[in-house]
Amino acid sequence: MNNAIEVADVSKRFGKDIVLDHISITFESGKIHGIVGRNGSGKTVLMKSILGFLRPTAGQITVFDKRVGRDCDFAPNTGMIIETPGFLPGETGRSNLLWLGRLRGKVSKERVNEALTLCGLDPKLRKGVGQYSLGMRQRLGIAQAIMENPDLLILDEPFNALDISGVEEMRQLLLKLKGQGKTILIASHSKEDVDFLCDTVIRMDKGKIIER
Secondary structure, three states, rough: OOOOEEEEEEEEOOEEEEEEEEEEEEEEEOOOEEOOOOOOHHHHHHHHHHHHHOOOOEEEEOOOOOOOOOEEEOOEEEEEEEOOOOOOOOOHHHHHHHHHHHHHHHOOOHHHHHHHOOOOOOOOOOOEEOOOHHHHHHHHHHHHHHHOOOOOOEOOOOOOOOOOHHHHHHHHHHHHHHHOOOEEEEEOOOOOHHHOOOEEEEEEEEEEEOOO
16 A cells, blocks of 8 residues: 555644644545545644645654655645635736746646646636636636646645536546546535545544544
8 A cells, every 4th residue: 555645643733722633644645535524623734734834743744755844845746725726816817827837847838728628717718817706716726736747636625616517527527637546635514525536534623533
């Protein structure tokens, strides 16, 4: 068994508040894993810690055999949506992705067009992102997460603001990516999404894993 993510006895405090309380969990490669729990349960903090956006107070996190915060600053080969994706409102979706792609120089114009199309957006659309609906912005966020063809996707509430057909399209996209060997970690409030997509599910509450 090959684990994409290993979380070993991780705790996180903000002042006196314990938001992660001795979390230990592994996520196997090539599967879709769900994290469920109400607001404040620790889901997003755990995801941010795995990504390297937050440093644990104690414990360690390994992604693809690299210890985050020691071997690398951020989780390697990973695409993500955490909270509301931010884009330049006056630029088109395609222009936004091209700007982001230039930061690491890993994405061609053709790949940006492909990612947009996979997420149900027209690469030729001339409308600025500021005029997008919430659902279109969410699709653009997913396109940004997948455009560099990462081996790991970490998606916090990826179906927010999508209508029924949009949810179904994105579900099928994630299943397709899983079929290509990608590892996907999803936090969702929707039991239906988790039941449909996920190979494993953990439930969190008050910074602890209460069910797995």
